[in-house]
Amino acid sequence: DTAVSQTPKYLVTQMGNDKSIKCEQNLGHDTMYWYKQDSKKFLKIMFSYNNKELIINETVPNRFSPKSPDKAHLNLHINSLELGDSAVYFCASSQGPVASSTDTQYFGPGTRLTVL
Amino acid sequence: RKEVEQDPGPFNVPEGATVAFNCTYSNSASQSFFWYRQDCRKEPKLLMSVYSSGNEDGRFTAQLNRASQYISLLIRDSKLSDSATYLCVSGGFKTIFGAGTRLFVKA
Numbered sequence: 001d002t003a004v005s006q007t008p009k010y011l012v013t014q015m016g017n018d019k020s021i022k023c024e025q026n027l028g029h030d031t032m033y034w035y036k037q038d039s040k041k042f043l044k045i046m047f048s049y050n051n052k053e054l055i056i057n058e059t060v061p062n063r064f065s066p067k068s069p070d071k072a073h074l075n076l077h078i079n080s081l082e083l084g085d086s087a088v089y090f091c092a093s094s095q096g097p098v099a100s101s102t103d104t105q106y107f108g109p110g111t112r113l114t115v116l
Numbered sequence: 117r118k119e120v121e122q123d124p125g126p127f128n129v130p131e132g133a134t135v136a137f138n139c140t141y142s143n144s145a146s147q148s149f150f151w152y153r154q155d156c157r158k159e160p161k162l163l164m165s166v167y168s169s170g171n172e173d174g175r176f177t178a179q180l181n182r183a184s185q186y187i188s189l190l191i192r193d194s195k196l197s198d199s200a201t202y203l204c205v206s207g208g209f210k211t212i213f214g215a216g217t218r219l220f221v222k223a
Contacts, residue, residue, distance in 0.1 A: 033211075041201065043160065043213040056210055090159055104150075105211065107159035 003027050004108040006091050012114045013081055020077045021111045023091030031055070032074040033092040033105065034066060043090070049074055086115045119143060119212045122204050126218040133194045137217045139204030140186045148207035149187050151178055153200045154216065160203055163189075194221045 004025045013019055025032060033056075034046040048056040052068045063079045074091060088110045094103035122139045129135050141149070148167060152160040164171055166187050170179040177190040191198055199221045204214035 035213075040215065042215045043203065045211060058210075103207075104162045104165070107161070109159050 004091060004093055004106050006089075006108040006111050008111060009109065010112050010114075012116065014116055015081055015083060017081050018077070018079045019081060019113070020075055021089055021091075021113075023074045023076070023108055025072055025091075025093040025106070025108075027093055027095075027106060028072075029093035029095050029106075030071060031094045031096065031103070032068065032071070033094075034074065034076050035090040035092060035107075037088045037090060037110070039087070047074075047076075081113075081115045083115050086113055088112050118214075120204055120206050120214040122202075122214040122217050124215060124217060126220055128220045128222065129194055131194055131196060131221055131223055133221075134190065134192045135194055135219065136191075137189045137202055137204075137219075138186055139188070139214055139217075140184075141204075141206050141212075142185070143206065143208075143212075144182075144185060146206045146208055149178075149180060150205040150207060151176075151187075151189050152203040152205055152213070154203055155200045160213075163202070191219075194219075196221050196223060 006023045031050045033048045037043045046060045047066045049068045051071045065077045068074045090110045091108040092105040094105045119142050151163040153163045154160040166178040166180050175192045179188045201216040201218050203216045206212040
């Protein structure tokens with residue numbers, strides 16, 4: 001059983017398109033995250049949700065809109081895709097509230113987005 | 117200055133060697149730290165947590181020096197399977213990842 005799953009694994013699309021990435025965790029965790037890992041392998045937090053509520057929203061363009069229909073799911077919709085959006089997007093989850101600094105984060109396998 | 121800084125490497129070591137990585141952090145209020153491991157084209161996975169004075173798990177030892185604001189990871193008796201990127205992480209309200217240190221262990 002996959003603990004944190006993401007779909008799709010690969011996404012190749014044209015500039016200007018709108019796309020969504022889905023994430024699900026079956027660990028019963030309260031907190032979920034989206035990270036972006038760019039070509040320099042730097043992993044940066046974008047958003048985090050605790051029990052469907054947005055907790056962290058980093059300086060991400062508003063073309064990126066997360067949605068959490070329930071605490072087991074956190075989807076990421078991206079409008080008007082740009083070349084610079086090409087990266088690997090990782091979903092993650094952790095047990096407690098995001099303010100808890102001791103929780104391990106469990107990552108999904110990543111979605112490799114290529115914008116042409 | 118980056119919030120979490122690591123030497124990107126790569127570190128090239130023979131099997132059986134001992135290798136150490138250092139990481140510095142800028143937020144003196146950070147309470148917890150972690151080492152994650154990331155294999156090529158895979159997701160990061162927790163290697164070990166670092167609390168208070170440090171932590172040991174088999175061949176891996178992590179140390180925290182609050183006065184100097186750095187943490188370290190020591191790997192003894194390196195195995196080929198230890199080849200990966202090691203990410204230093206500062207926990208808290210916002211998790212901050214370092215850019216990673218690449219390790220290659222050769223036969």
